[in-house]
Amino acid sequence: MVMEMTDTQQDSRTRLLDAALKVVRSKGYTATRVEDICAEAGLTKGSFFHHFKSKDDLVLAAVAHWDTMTGGVFAQAPYHDLADPLDRLLAYVDYRKALLAGDLPDFTCFVGTITQEAYQTRPDIVADCGRSITNHARTLEDDIRAVMRIYGADGEWTAESLALHMQAVIQGAFVLAKAKGGAAIAADSIDHLRRYLTLLFGSTGSQALEQKGQ
Amino acid sequence: MVMEMTDTQQDSRTRLLDAALKVVRSKGYTATRVEDICAEAGLTKGSFFHHFKSKDDLVLAAVAHWDTMTGGVFAQAPYHDLADPLDRLLAYVDYRKALLAGDLPDFTCFVGTITQEAYQTRPDIVADCGRSITNHARTLEDDIRAVMRIYGADGEWTAESLALHMQAVIQGAFVLAKAKGGAAIAADSIDHLRRYLTLLFGSTGSQALEQKGQ
C-alpha cells in the first residue's frame, strides 16, 4: 500500500513558497535561513535546492507567489460588488482594516518587509517588491478616477498618487503595529485614511450621489 | 611631535554609534556585520567590543543615540516659532517633506527599519524603537490638542491617534520610497497627509482663525 500524498498535500515547491512567506514575514529576509524554510515546509535542503537554485531565487519566486495569492484575495473580495465607486473605495479600506486579524506575521506585508531591509543589498528583489505594490495600487486607480469624475477633485493630485498614498498608510500602519506590538494602532491609522477619503470627496459615499440627484 | 586628534575627531564610541546609524539604515539590522560598522568608523573589532559588549548592546545604544540626534533636530526646527497651532502642525509636515533630500539612507528612519525586520527576533530592541516613535509623536500632541480646541473636532479620534497616524504615513512613505527607488512618492504621500490635516480642520491655517474673528 503506497501513500497517496499528491492529492491531500500541496506539492513541495508550493509548500516551500508558503513557508517562505510565513518565515520571512516574521523574521525578515536576512534572518531567515533556508533551513528555517525547509523546517516550516517539512522538507530538507535536498528538496529545497532541487526546486530553487539559491535563496534569492526562492525569494524572487515567493514574491510572484505572494502576488498570486494576494491578487486572488482582493479580486474575490466583496467590495467590488458595490455600485458607487466611492463606496467601493471605502469598502476596500474597510476590508484592509478587517484583514488586521490574528498575529502580526499573519497580516503584515511580505514585500513591504523585504523592501525595508533589502533595498540596498538586493535591488533586483526589491524591484519586484516595488512592482508588486504598484500593481496592487493600480487596481484602485479606476475607482479613484471614477470618484474624481463624479464627486469632483481639485486637481492638485492624481489617482495614481492617491492609490499609492493609501498603500503608504497601510505599510506605515504595519510598521507602527510592529513597533507597538499590536494591531490597534494600525486600525486607527486606517480609520484616519478612511476619514481622509470621505473629506476629500466631501461625502460619505452613495448618500452624496443621492443628494446630487443621481 | 604627537598628533592631536582628540579635538578634531569624535571619540571612538560616538563614531561607532554614528557608523551604526549609517550602515543599518542602508543594509538593515541583520545584514549589518559588526565589521561593517568598524570599517565605517575606521576602527577594529577590538575597539568595538571594548565599548560595547555585543552587537545588540551597540544597537540598543544606537537607538538612544538616534533619539538624541533626532530630538535635537526637531527641537531646534523652525516650525515651533509660528503662533497658530495648526500652522505649526502643517509646518511640521512641510519640514518632514523638506527632510526628504539626498540618498534614501540619508533620510529614512533608523528605528523604523529595525522594527520592520526585528520585531520577532529582537523584541527588546524593537520595544525601544517603539518608544522612540511614540515619544516623537507625543511632541505633536499638544499642538494637535490645541488645534482641536480652537478649530473643533468631531470627537471620533484622539490627538494621540492622529499624531501616530502622521508617523505611520511618514514610515509608509519611506517604505514606498525604498520600493520605488526614489523620494518622489514619499513627498506625494506627505502632501496627502497635509491635505488631510487641512480638510480635517476645515481651513488652511491661521486664515481660518481670522475668519473666525480671532
Place this chain on the structure above:
DNA sequence: GACACCATACCAACTGGTCGGTATTTATTT
C-alpha cells in the same frame, strides 16, 4: 533503467565574540 524527488552528510566561507598584548592617558607618590 531513466527520471523526478528528496534525505543525509559534508564543505568552505563567514560572523559574532574572545583574548593576549601594546600604546596612551590619568592618578598617585615621591
Place this chain on the structure above:
DNA sequence: AAATAAATACCGACCAGTTGGTATGGTGTC
C-alpha cells in the same frame, strides 16, 4: 616635576558556531 602605577583605549589574530550551497545516494514511478 619626575617616576611610577593603574586605568583606559585599541589592535589583530584566533575560535567556535552558523549558513548557503554541494555531492552523493536512495526511493518510487513511468
